[in-house]
Amino acid sequence: MFEAKLQQAGTLKKILDAIKELLTEATFDCTDSGIQLQAMDNSHVSLVSLNLRADGFETYRCDRNVSMGMNLTSLGKILKCCSADDVVTMKAQDAADIVTFVFEASNQERVSDFDMKLMNLDQEHLGIPETDYACVVKMPSAEFARVIRDLSQFGESITFSCSKAGVKFSSTGDIGTGNVKVAQSSSVDSKDATTIELQEPVTLTFASRYLGLFAKASGLSERVQLSMSPEVPLVVEFKINDIGYVRYYLAPKIEDDDGN
Amino acid sequence: MGVQGLWQLLEPAGRPVEVHTLRGKILAVDASIWLHQLVKGFRDKDGNPLPNAHLLGVFYRVCKLLSYGIKPIFVFDGGVPILKRQTLAGRRKHKLEAIDKSEVARQKLLSNFIRQQLHRGTRPVDPNQQLDPQIASSSASSSSPKKSSTATSSPTKRDKFQDVDLELQKFREKFASSTEMDVDRVDKTCIKVDTVDDDEDDSSDEERSRRYGMDYAENFSAITSKDFNVLPLETQHEILFEMQESRKMNSWGKMEQMPNNLQDFSSYQMDRLVKRRFLQKKIQSVQQEMGKRHIHVQNLDELLKMNYNFDSDDVVGSKDKGFVLVKKSPLKKIQNKDSEESSSLTMDEDSNSMKTLVDKVDTDSETNDFNKTVSNDETFNLASGSARSPSNSNQLASDLDEEEQIALAIKLSLEQSSTDSTIVTVSPTKEISTKEQDIIKGNDELKVQSGSTNKHISPSKPLVILPAASSSCSKFLDVVGFSSRAVSSGTTPTKKIPESVSESDESDDDFDDVEEEGESIVQEIGENNKEHDIVNNLLNNSSQVNNNNSGSSTFAIATINIADVVSSSAQSDGDDMFADIFENDENTEITPNRDVERQESKPRVEEAINWDSDPDTEFIEELGKKTPIKTVQETGNQEINRTLGRMPQQSNFTEVRMITAEYMQAQESLNAERTKLQSEKGFQARVATSISDQISVETQELLGLFGIPYIISPHEAESQCAFLDVACLTDGTITDDSDAWLFGSLRVYKNFYGHKSIEFYQLADITQNLNLDREKLVLIAMLSGGDYSDGIEGVGPVTALEILAEFPTNEISAFDTLVKFREWWDMINLPDISIPEDMPKIREKLKKLKLQPGFPSEAVYQAYMNPSIDTSTETFRWGNPDLDAIKTYASNKFGWDQAKCDSMLLPVSKNLQCQMDKLKQPTLDSFLLSNRQDLNQPVKRKRGSKRLDNAFKKLKQNSIPVDEVALSSESSSEEEVLEESPPLRPKKKVPPPPRPKAKLNNDYKKNEEPSASRSLEEINVNLHRNKTVNIPQVMQSATDQSRAKQKAIEIFKSKNTKK
Structure with missing residues (x-):
């Protein structure tokens, strides 16, 4: 069971905007410590590394590590359905093939939820060497x-x-x-x-x-x-x-x- | 190519790679396998090889390579090693057989085609002959009165028609007798034409070409002969075309017939030119002839499909034979008359919008039927006239004449003409397509006749019975009124309405409705009124014929009604459409017979009216429509005898239908056979093609334009690729040939061009995952059969693997495994040896194998291990593609236009621009500390079988002790191999780009100083492999690549030591 609640859906929107043009699909690795995403673009020239710590979320629960392969275009469609100040909750069962997004409007009057199908993406885990930068x-x-x-x-x-x-x-x-x-x-x-x-x-x-x-x-x-x-x-x-x-x-x- | 089944064995070690990750890599391309694939793989829709296939394919592929930024090096085959030549000799035999098979298939194809044509030609004959007696008997009773009545009405017509019929009969007999002969003759001719074929086999080339020359001459005389003209047109065309094509293909073959005397050459050339021209003319004339005859068939097909949504399957009959019942034509013709001067365009419309039904009633049977009655005579003649309109639009002029005559008749009596032209028989024109010239004459006569008969008819038609007509007309109006709005084509019937209305003074109210339909109709009414007067005048002229025609007139209206009902119902409930049509079909089939009966009843005039009205009601009932034509029923007297007339006729038709069905079946099977043969021919022809030097040279020329370096291997391209790989001159090899592994390739990209993703194989992966190294792979090749040996019969890679697992050796040379196997086999197969009880199953199986004497061959092993290669380590240079030259080349060779070239070359030039940029964009791959070992565990795929699994397991167990030995005594083993090899060392061929003479792989290794990176790799390799692989120390020093590799190796190492 994975569940993460974020106070500002706008943050998620901005994150997606920041990566969606480099990547078309990506795997979100959810662990106890937070959500990580690491992927190279198609031509392997650049790499995106996203890290969202567990303590940054309002509530965060991850019983078992979950890897959620998402199509970022689809994710974008779902995130279009929320406003920036909605409260967003991501939910997924262990080894599930869908992820659920729940958007609650700040005035509590509107609650919407969306399921998105997950994908099985071949993921290369790349070690980024620690470097002292000049x-x-x-x-x-x-x-x-x-x-x-x-x-x-x-x-x-x-x-x-x-x-x-x-x-x-x-x-x-x-x-x-x-x-x-x-x-x-x-x-x-x-x-x-x-x-x-x-x-x-x-x-x-x-x-x-x-x-x-x-x-x-x-x-x-x-x-x-x-x-x-x-x-x-x-x-x-x-x-x-x-x-x-x-x-x-x-x-x-x-x-x-x-x-x- | 390669070892059969080896790839399947290696499959678990492969991993898919994305093509863009290969950017900037230097890859060796095994051009030989490419060319093989291309020459055999590219084919047209019939499966025949395409010309310039290799160039086209190379072009596409090079474009792909360059657009992905890959730096290719092409490696061509040089000479063929003796061992391979021996192995291939057997295969060549197979190829020759394939050529012959292809030849045979071609011949079969042609003869099949001809048979089909002839069958089509004979078709009208067979059913006829069967029908003739039947018709004779069925009509025997009625024929005499009919004939007498006919004779009284128009004896001249009848006579003429009988003449035609006689001629038809004659023709039929002649045709039937000559059919068999034709088949034979055509077969022969075709075989003659067909023997011409291009082939690559050097030895028989000359012989064949000489034969070709003679054949050509022979064929030529054959086509000039008169016999040739007798052949069906399609066959003629086929033969001529074949000749023309083969002439084009084999211009080399004619070198032989060149006159020795220089003076004669020009006359020889002239002679050929004249012949060619003659052939061309002949083809043109035949094509023209065929074109004429095919137009109407195509028209009909289109009509059937487009205008009326008829499914041609439902309308039974062959494409070029049978009846066409044109039901709407009368209406159209009336329209035609209205816009009389209108011209050929209307004519076209006329023929296009005709509702055609291809009936399966046979031509001659029908003519026989018709022959017995005058009215049918008329119909027939009329039909022949109007049938020409769809058949040949060029004859419009004559058609117009006909049309005018018809129009004249129509002016006098609308209904009358409609009756007669209701049945339009295309059969005479169709008859032409049986390609017998006699019949053309017959047809001509027919046409002449039809002209004259029309004149005869026209005066005899001015008859309308108003009482009968008017009542039905008013009802008809109702029908039309309700259908006309729904159906667009329904406007044509409505145009008829006012005419009928004017004739029948009663239906004014209906008329109002119709008036809404269009102003044009109003104009017509004026005309129609005049006509009406004329009609009335004429009405008084002859009352007898009047009655008769009134019958037909009502009949015509009824038919129109049906048409309308059908069309309206088609609109309202489309599902019933086919049922309707079918019923309609049946009804219309019967119509001629009704005419017959009408003629019969001519003496009894009053009855005739009943007769005619009855079938009308019949129609309506049969159609099962709730049409409001009840009055027709009312007016029509319910006569009992109506069915009597129809029954025998119908049985007649079912008979014909069955025969046609049989014919259709035969046709179908022939068709199926034909397609089968065609594909067979294509396949065999492709197998028969082989790679000639010319193809290689042309390809190299193309590569030159692209600025791609290429080398020609002294012997095998794969071995050269392997060397380049090992020598780090390339980053891998693109090949689908599993031989690459036997020659020691380290990295192979497979399926580079295909629908599947590219698979990347590394020897390290194979060693790690499958416990197979190069030596073992060679042994597998020797056991299961490769390019250098045919292997043991019944041994595939799996069994080979089992043998390897069964006979592990601690010896240094893997070759000893086979020696051991041989020794065991020899021993176990001694007659007096007792077979141990506990012999494993595998061994039992192995015992049954038949080993050839001389197995295992040390020579084969050495040929794989120490192939002759060019060991120059000179680096390659890539030029810039000469885009302009490439475009010119493409337009010359492939006939591409500018746009096509540009679209092909755009990615190439784009990539070129990137390269022009001094700055290169490397990928992150080399920077990142990739956990590559994860990738080195390829996705576990299902292994083929339990057997295979067991063999792998066993091999793994065995390999552990071997490993230790190998590490310690590695160098000595190298020496041994070397000592044995000298006699095999082939002489080097100097390839075009001159390179320094180099030594063999192994010599090389000893001479070079090992670099730092080299040693690392060596250690790594040794950890993984049972024994060493001959890696020469030709490493490029301190490049980024090697740095990355070192990192990877370190990780590798640490991982393995942990284990």
Whole structure:
């Protein structure tokens, strides 16, 4: 028996918005400690890792581990049926093939429930290596989304160059070149501050398409954290208030030096 | 190809992979198996091989590979090793047989086709002959009075018709006698034509081509002969077409007949040209002829299906023979007259909207029937005239003449003409399609006659009996009035209404209703009134004929009624439709006979009226419709004798129906046979094709355009692929050939092109899961039969596995297993040996096997283990596809247009652009610490059988001690193998891209310095395998790939040590 109650259905909606364009279907692994989702996109270039801790839910019960393979398009249809401030409850029996969503309107007048068929998805469990990142940038997620949106117009890749002073995002394409420099804020405490923890300068290039998809999660959190090291995947992390996080991993582009 | 059944054995070790995960991988493609698949796999709808199939297939596949960003290396077969050649010699025999079978199938097909045609041709004859006596007897009593009456009314017509009939008779006899001969002759001709076939067998090629040349000439003389013209048109066409096709196919074959003298060449060419032109002309003329004859058949088919939703199955009869009863034509013709000048378009409409019923009544039987009465004569003649309208739209002009005559008649008496044209017999025209020229003449005469008869008829028709007609007409109006709204085609009957109305002055109120139908009708009324006057005038002319015609007029109206009722009922309750039609069908069948009777009753004029009205009521009753035509019943006197006339006729029809059914059955079986033969032919022809050098060269040319590197293996492509894999020049091999494992491939992608998902096999998985290594796989191949040996009869992979499990060896060379097996078998089969009581069942079974002398062959084993390969480790380079050149190529070879090329090449060029980008997008796979060992446990599939399971288990148990030995004495075993191999070492062929001469796999290993990554892998391999695999140390140093691999190996190792 699995049951999880979330005060704000809007959170779930936003989470889905943040992943549905990268993944078409995914397995939600429900354990005692919470709900995890980890999946690569079709082309295996990026990876989504979602973690919702048990204590973040209003009530959470998971007697036995349940893996729920869901079609995210279908999930989207169901979540369309609730408003952002509904209370949502997810229920599933052990080894069940359906999951039930119950939406209770905040004024208690309306209760709706939806069953969704589950799928059996082949799941690769991938270990993400723990890495000490050479550079960790924290910045407002709105700012990040804007930079990505602006530079995506120029080229297919965006280069992140991190130095002590700040981060430079740049992109080159047919129409020309775009550069956005975001400097480290002087006041560290401010909510809108950009902070950079740097061990060594890093320059990496990423596909703007994926970055654009990651930026869709900026509604989840006001802050975004970018972790980079040479030749390892970029980690873009959005904290979901008090309940968990969604992390994106993106393989950097590399110079094609064999000339093939 | 490969070892039969080996894949099934390995299946549990495979795992599905997504094609996009292969992006950027370098994969060797075993082109030889591709080409085999393509040449044999691509076929047209009949199962025949397609031209350029290999190129098309390679094109598609290369596009797919490139669009997924895979870097392919094509590996072609070089020479064939001697062992394989020996094994293949046996198979080639089989192939030759297949060629012959294909040939035979073709011949059968053709002769079957001809038989079918002839059968179709003879069909009118058989039922006739059976019918003739019957008709004679059944009509014997009535014929004489009929004839006398006919004679008095129109003797000239009758005579003429009899002439025609005589001619028909003559033809029939002639045809019947010549049918058998025809079959024989046609068979012969076809066989001659057919012997021409392309084949690949080098030895018989020349011989065949020479034979072909002669055949061609012979055939040519055959088709010019007069006999050829006698053949049915379809057959003629078939033969001619076949000739033309075969001529195209075998232009190489004619090299032989080239004149030696240079001077003669141009005349030789001219001669050929003239011949070709003649053939072409002949075909055209035959096609034209056929076209003429087929139009009306097609029209009818369409009519049946589209306009009236008739199911042609329900309307019994063959497609090109039988009767067509056109029921609505009278109405239409009236319409025609109304819009008389209207032209050919209306004509078409006319024929299109005709309600046609294909009756199974036979042509000649019908003509015989008709022959006995004048009215039938008329009908027949009329019919022949109007039948031409659907049959050939080109004859519109003459039809118009006919039409005008008919229209004239109609003007004088609407009902009269409708009666006569109610029955439209297509049979004479159909007769033509029996392809006998005599009959064409006969038909011509018929046409002439029909022209004249029409003239005769027209004056004799101006007769309407108003009292009889008016009463029925008024009722008829009711029927039409209620049906016309529902039925769109019902408007045609309504047009008739005003006419009837004007004639019958009573039904003004009804008329009002009808008036609503359309203004056009109002206009018509004016005309009709005039006509009415004329009719009245004529009415006075001859009262005798009047009576007769009144009968037919009511009859005609009744028929129309039926038509209307049917159509209305079809609208209201569509389910009853077929029942109605069927009844209708029967009714209309009877109509000619009724006419006969009418003629009979001609002397008794008063009765005739009764006669005619009675059947009308009959119709209505039969239709079972609650039609409001009660007055017809009222006016019609309920006569008892009405049925008397009909009964014998009906039996007559059932007879015919049975015969037709028989014919249909025969036809069906012939059809079935034909399709069967066709597919057989296709299959055999495909088996017969083989890969020629030309195909390889063409493919290589295409690959060049795509910028794909290819190498030609000294011998087998699979062994070369295996080497490239082992040497880390590639990331695996795309092949469906299980031989790849025998040559030591490490990674194989199977089912790359197919509906199933791609399966990925690794030797490591196989070793781990199935306890099979390369040596064991080779042994299995030797036992069950592969490319290099035929194996032991009755031994498949499962039994082979059992043998391996039964005779485990601690020896170093796996080959000893077989030696041991042989020794045991020799011993156990000695006559004086006592069989131990406790011998396991498996051994009992093995004892029964028949081992060939010379088994096991060390040579075969070595051929698998040390194949001759090109051991160059030069890296490959990929060029950019020359898109423009590819487009030109595609349009030349496949006839593709720009759009098609673009759609095919779009993903390729898109991928190309990605590659042009200096930055490469790697996947996360290489970064993530994937728990790959999870994946290494492939989805457990059901194993085939308990036997297999047991064998695997046993093998596993046995393998443990072997494992230990192998680890310790590995190197020495390598040496041993090497010492034995030299005599087998084949001479190397230098492939086109010159590479340094390299040594064999094993030599290679000794020379190279092991790199760090190499050693890791080796350890890993040793842990898993019973014995080592010859991995050369040609590892690319410190690439990302090897790094990832190292990680994986580490995990692997740790996992295994835990165990």
